[in-house]
Amino acid sequence: MKENKEGFITRSLHAPFPKNDAYNALHMPVYDGVAYEFDSAEDIADVFAGNKVAHAYSRTSNPTVEYFEHKMKAVTDAHAVVALSSGMAAISNVLIALVENGGNVVASNHLFGHSYALLKQTLPALGIEVRFADMTDMEKVAEQTDELTRVYFFETITNPQLEIVDISRLSELAKQKNVAVVCDSTITPPYVFKSMQFGVDVEVMSTTKFISGGAAAFGGVVVDNGLFDWSKLPAMKEWVVDYNKNALVARIRKEIFRHLGGTMTAHTAHFMNLGLDIMALRVDRCVDNCKHLSAYFDSHLKIVSSNYPGVNSHESFDLAQEQFSSKPGAVMTFDLESKEACFQFFNRLKLIRRATNLNDNKTLCIHPESTIYAEFSDEEKVSMGIRPTMMRLSVGIEEVEDLINDFKQALDF
């Protein structure tokens, strides 16, 4: 693995442009155009034939988006990065690229709702079988694996359960079975989670969350760590012939973008470039706020219990410390005595916003059982650990005293 002398923020801020800017702009400009012109017939023919690399049409590649991909590569040390229009585009495009009709995915039974729906409805309709398993239990994962299993898919910290998979153990099992490990690390971005060190083959992230920061733009990335031999997967065989180690990103760019169009736009990449530069500062602040809030929750009589993997009462505290550099994201949950108490508290909030997003700069709160999981049956809710007494908090960067004051006025009356 390459030794990095510089820190995360330095690498993000000073990642060189792929090409000198015509005006020596210090910040990557927004190249909003769609098409690019060529000097000669031979030139354009070479690019179309793949003999020369140049931007031709922004659905496939664009300078501002390419720079965001370079920055993500600089901070992750990954083999290749491709940016997409949303987190869901990243997840769906990767799974469509890696799994053939008839192949299967073994996925965690605790997933972001739309990922769960993608795996439950859309992928099976395309002939991709999906098997759900408790990914904290390697025996259960092994039981679900067979010679048609292509991908293990899970989230680094599930939400709202805040369950943590032992990623190194899962990667070892995957290696024995020739299965690619794809993890959604949206809530533990590369500043805290170095996926390569835990044997993850491909990372997918919604950059809408921590990376965009202000929650002003949708985006996603696929990060290929370069660890997996893509020739082992039937869906990738043809792509390996021409692109070898670049087979996954080549397939996404040259086939999936062309046909499904899930490309990131230049404007979005501009927001992501700004957001990534200061993400580490925001993550540190959010994690700090979570620890303070956790202590406050412990002391409050109306809060029956609370859950955050960054405090040592959490069942996977040690694993969280090791896997996420002692900074396990900024999502926490707490339980009040009843659903009524939750609604009353929720309605009394003045500063903290009632909203569904995660990792905004603002602190957001939601009652998952009556919103995100409303369409699920009571049985499904129980199996997913969704309690009517539970509130979810996505902690932002406000001064923690102000957050605690909002809690006080919402709880102590």
Ligand SMILES: *Cc1c(COP(=O)(O)O)cnc(C)c1O
């Ligand atoms: C938000 C989220 C997604 C989806 O990302 P979008 O950018 O909204 O498409 C996927 N996974 C996780 C864990 C998320 O939090």
